[in-house]
Amino acid sequence: MMLVPAIILTIVFQYLPMAGIVIAFQDFKPWLGLTGSKWVGLDNFRFLFKYPDIDQVIWNTFIIAFFKMAAGLVVPFLFAVLLNEVRNIGFKRMTQTLVYLPHFLSWVILGGILLDILAPDGGMVNKLVTALGGKPVFFLGDGDWFRVTIIVSDVWKEFGFGTIVFLASLAGINPALYEAAEVDGATRLRQTIHITFPALMPMAIVLGTLSIGNILNAGFDQVFNLYNPLVYEKGDIIDTFVYRLGILNGKMSFATTVGLFKSVVGTVLIVLSYRLAYKLANYRVF
Template structure:
């Protein structure tokens, strides 16, 4: 059996060679750094290194759970992620369904290209654009509000508006890119199914409900499991570039909290404990979501 396994790799040695860089990347940058998790259980001293630093057990976790500020940023993280899940997750699905109904190929490609272009821009650029658009003095949105006789809104400085801004800008950036996954799933649908349904009298709504959506269900399930796992893993780049002191109470999340504690204050062990806590919760959410999905529709990650 082992010889057959090795022979299969040797037979397709060039394809295996292409696979090596990806394996090396994950080993070097994802598995080897796991060794650094030890810092969470030590009083890390840079001069001593990871292994020679003294052990403190769960002391950092006890301090972490005793801090009111930690639970505040955890609540902010969960709320923002839930808003993104509720409003952001269905957006590319609906957009893919709309694009799938377009019959003019050129128009469809242009719309799709424009929609996924923001994905390739960094949050530094997009945050600058958002600040200009939402500026209370010169932003086009507030100028429109003033033309309608309404008072301008300081979107990025308001506790009531900051979280919606995070959700909307996240959808703006990732809408088109997420749509690609669902359109790829629809490319495997046999066109004859639509033709047969049309002959049987099905309208567009019926074709979408009984042919298109079932074809997307496996991909939707997998993407939903990933999205649930990210509930405690916020987007640091987005929040860091839009966050300001006026909205720290509602916008400060686990990643920005870890950045301040770990890098600014140089409390590496404490920051590692925060990161480990996040990863344990994320892993638990993924396993639970996968188990629930397998029970409901038999689709899952494994």
């Protein structure tokens, strides 16, 4: 009975909308509906792969998503190890709380904050850069800097929450291993390298392989709240591309085609990632 509400929500918001996939094979007109719109078969998919900007959009998505995943795995891993070495419990708990907080803020709020502190004229960061003798940087107006800003701000927002998984793994390490290593004369660094790292690696492998399925999810909320026409070339991703085509330009059939393409590729990657997780770390869902 407790599962019934979740099942109903999943059916209504995840499965019923799948009927709209048919739009990808039609010249969809809202006033004609799904049944009245002209059937065009695979024409939208042929047009997709000939579209002049699609290669750049896919490449942008891949680059941003890949570095987000890589940094989002390494930073929580190292932070959890460092935090585990803190002996002052009060300081440790305060640090954990502070780094968790950004996770609970929406990108609408953080986007506004970043727009202010990264502004080229009067932003806090550029004031510091100027004070150190540098020239102001247009973080959200230069394509290369925009990518860096997107990746760094995403890691800053999420690494504290991601640390929880690794801290849980650290809690499961047998203290006797550290005691035995200390008796043998191992330093804290040696204990970390030979006990802590190996204990965390299976979880890191699982998280890394499972994240492969999200290689085409570069974060619509974040990019949408921070990007602008100046950075479309380097910052436009599949989700924002679909939004502009489908919602702003009214090309619903083409937008659905792009979204379906992304979903199919994502499904294949998810299946492969679960197989890799099972092979490398003996992790399985079913």
